[in-house]
Amino acid sequence: MSQTVDRALSILPLLAQGPADLGQVADRLGVHKSTALRLLRTLHEHGLVYRQEDQRYRLGARLFALAQEAVENLDVREIAHPHLVALNERIGHTVHLAVHEEGEVLYIDKVESRYPVRMYSRIGKPVAITVAAVAKLLLADLPEAERRAVAEKLDYPTYTSRSTPNAAAFLTELATVREQGWATDLGGHEESINCIGAPIHGADGRVVAAMSVSAPNVVVTAEELLTLLPQVRRTAEAISREYSGTAPNTPSAQGSSDDR
Amino acid sequence: MSQTVDRALSILPLLAQGPADLGQVADRLGVHKSTALRLLRTLHEHGLVYRQEDQRYRLGARLFALAQEAVENLDVREIAHPHLVALNERIGHTVHLAVHEEGEVLYIDKVESRYPVRMYSRIGKPVAITVAAVAKLLLADLPEAERRAVAEKLDYPTYTSRSTPNAAAFLTELATVREQGWATDLGGHEESINCIGAPIHGADGRVVAAMSVSAPNVVVTAEELLTLLPQVRRTAEAISREYSGTAPNTPSAQGSSDDR
DNA sequence: AATGGGTGTTGCAGATGTTGCAACGCCGTC
DNA sequence: GACGGCGTTGCAACATCTGCAACACCCATT
Missing domain, CATH: 1.10.10.10 (Winged helix-like DNA-binding domain superfamily/Winged helix DNA-binding domain)
Structure with a gap:
């Protein structure tokens, strides 16, 4: 303009x-x-x-x-961080937090091996939008018309043999994710890496962010990773509750969180 | 404008x-x-x-x-090299640049007596992590928990009588280094070689690399080498400033480096 | 020393892009 | 139902930005 x-x-x-x-x-x-x-x-x-x-x-x-300030002003991140750390301490794997903004999905936080990181590794980087679990979660929440429009416009790079091949497959996947309330990426981005993710909802029910847990095949199989799903979902729900204000807002005594 | x-x-x-x-x-x-x-x-x-x-x-x-992409494309070595050369031209001794990566500390540049060297001698090789000045600088910046974890896992080879003997001694040394902002290796790797080093910081304050100056006992004593410390630190600071993009506010004629 | 090609920099006149205005549409409140 | 606040649009006047050409400077070359 x-x-x-x-x-x-x-x-x-x-x-x-x-x-x-x-x-x-x-x-x-x-x-x-x-x-x-x-x-x-x-x-x-x-x-x-x-x-x-x-x-x-x-x-x-x-x-x-500026970038630092911008990320710090994202309040989802602030609220979610302690929960992510807690989850990471229990299960050990890498935990990511991502948001959808202007057609991109970006990692805004990451907890890795009990080592909270700022502006490091993938934080700030757009994710592989057609395969990442967090991307599926965030896009699945869009109104159908927009979902379709977005899906049509995307490229579908073949990172691995299990990458989402085209818009039709992607939309089907999004429908599944939308219904079941969680998402996976089983070797779709890197052959040996699996992810499981869950959405974080705002007060109006819309998905404001998504979190995921990633682990390489050599550490845990996909099946084993899936057994962690309940914990991931509980954490996401705990964050949702706190974010939307539905939570027992005990500003202290954070230990009372039920994301165990 | x-x-x-x-x-x-x-x-x-x-x-x-x-x-x-x-x-x-x-x-x-x-x-x-x-x-x-x-x-x-x-x-x-x-x-x-x-x-x-x-x-x-x-x-x-x-x-x-943007910020993320920029840091990823930043090449410490490229930025540091002219400073290292300048320092080398003034003081004559060998100058090293090193980074910390995947549990190892690697030399990534070396300037030796007017001999700008790449792909030569020890460049790319892991350093003696328990004794080298650059290793101390890089490890000293880790969060305490990780620092301790790393120290416990290392081996402590007795290169000389002055090599770091064990984890406890190493952690004490790291604490000192962390506080004083510079490091030495006085005959800890090879009996007759001394080093002094200083850290290079990124925009977020973390140590992204470390540099050192090495000289054999027969050329300068340890005490004489230590008199060069201010020059080394100034050079490291100049590199840090340039690497982190901290602009001199005077839009014009900021002369040039003050790593004299 | 002198030449030449490569930079970055400046002053300027022309014109393009920008500015602020005024009017409009919209939404919630009084 | 009118009001006030807020974001938005079209437009004419003007200030700002543009590209040019010339200059200054550094370095490599002769």
């Missing part, structure tokens, strides 16, 4: 791929060098872009700070 | 403080509502801003994705 801003913002994803010099930026933006220079300068003044010693441009520190 | 972009970018820190509606944004920007609307729309299209259910605006999830 605003050409200047549009151009300026287009520089960011471009620089995310790696440092670039003025000429490269101008070229890939399709504008004159002087124009690119002014845009970069403005971005620089706001700290979103950093100029390294070889004069090339990179994303700057303020962007990281 | 560019008014439109400047205004648009000013919205981001504003929203970082919490969600705001159109009127608030317009007011705090000092522009007309319609102007603010257009800017917000542009930010929205780029995913930097998200519109929540009550129509208020928040920071968007793409911010993470």
Whole structure:
């Protein structure tokens, strides 16, 4: 809508791929060098872009700070985190939390081997939307029309032989997930990794986030992983209750949570 | 420099403080509502801003994705290399760069007496994790629980009489390193070789790499080597600044590195 | 030393894009 | 049912942005 801003913002994803010099930026933006220079300068003044010693441009520190604040302001994450940690301590495997935003599904928290991480590993990264358990959960909650529209627009990469092959299969899978209230990814993204996931509901019943537990084949088989499903679902429900305010909101005594 | 972009970018820190509606944004920007609307729309299209259910605006999830992608594409070695060369040219001794990965500490760069070396000597090889200065620096940054777990699992080979003897001694050493912000290896790996090292920090404060300077006893004594510590630390700090994108606010002529 | 190609930078006139206004549609409240 | 608040749209006036061309600078080359 605003050409200047549009151009300026287009520089960011471009620089995310790696440092670039003025000429490269101008070229890939399709504008004159002087124009690119002014845009970069403005971005620089706001700290979103950093100029390294070889004069090339990179994303700057303020962007990281903003990203940090943005994630911290997501209150689902804040509420869910202790539950995720508790679950992780019991079952040991990696636990993820994800949300759906603007056509993407992003991991916003991760607990791995009793090692809570910020801005690390996959947090912030879009997930493989056609196969991930959390993605299925989040998309399954969309109104049917939108669900179909989204499914049609997606690509269906064949990560493994068990990846979702096409829109029809995906919609069928979503219907299943919607009905049963949980989801799996059994080797659909990486051959040797299985996931099980459950949805987190808001006060109005809509799915606001999804969580999953992942483990490699060599540690537990898919069947064994599925035996953990009740625990995962109970955790998701506990988070839902607290998030939607239906919970005994005892702000202290968090030990009373029933996500055992 | 560019008014439109400047205004648009000013919205981001504003929203970082919490969600705001159109009127608030317009007011705090000092522009007309319609102007603010257009800017917000542009930010929205780029995913930097998200519109929540009550129509208020928040920071968007793409911010993470960007920050995430940027850190992944950041190459410490590339950034550090010129600094290491500069330091080497001043002090002459061998300079190493190392990272922590999958339970190992690996040298990823080395500069030896005006001999910029890649794929040579120990680059890529695991270091003696219980004694090397860089290993101490990298392990000292781990959360306490993991630090202890790692220390318990290691072997403590007696390379020399001054090698770290056991887990308890190692943890004590790590605590010291953590506190003082630098590390040494005085004859712990090879009787006649001393090292001093300093950590390189990322934008989130965590230690992403470590560098060290090594010299044989016959060239400089341990005491003499320690006099170089300030230079080493300054170099590490300069690399940290550049790596984390902490821009000198002076838009122009910030001279250059202060790792002198 | 001098030349040349490669950068990034500046000033400027033209015109494109942006601005603020005023009016409209919408929704909840009084 | 009218009011007030809020977001949205179309438009004309204007300020801002654009691309050009020339310049400054650094480095490698001759």
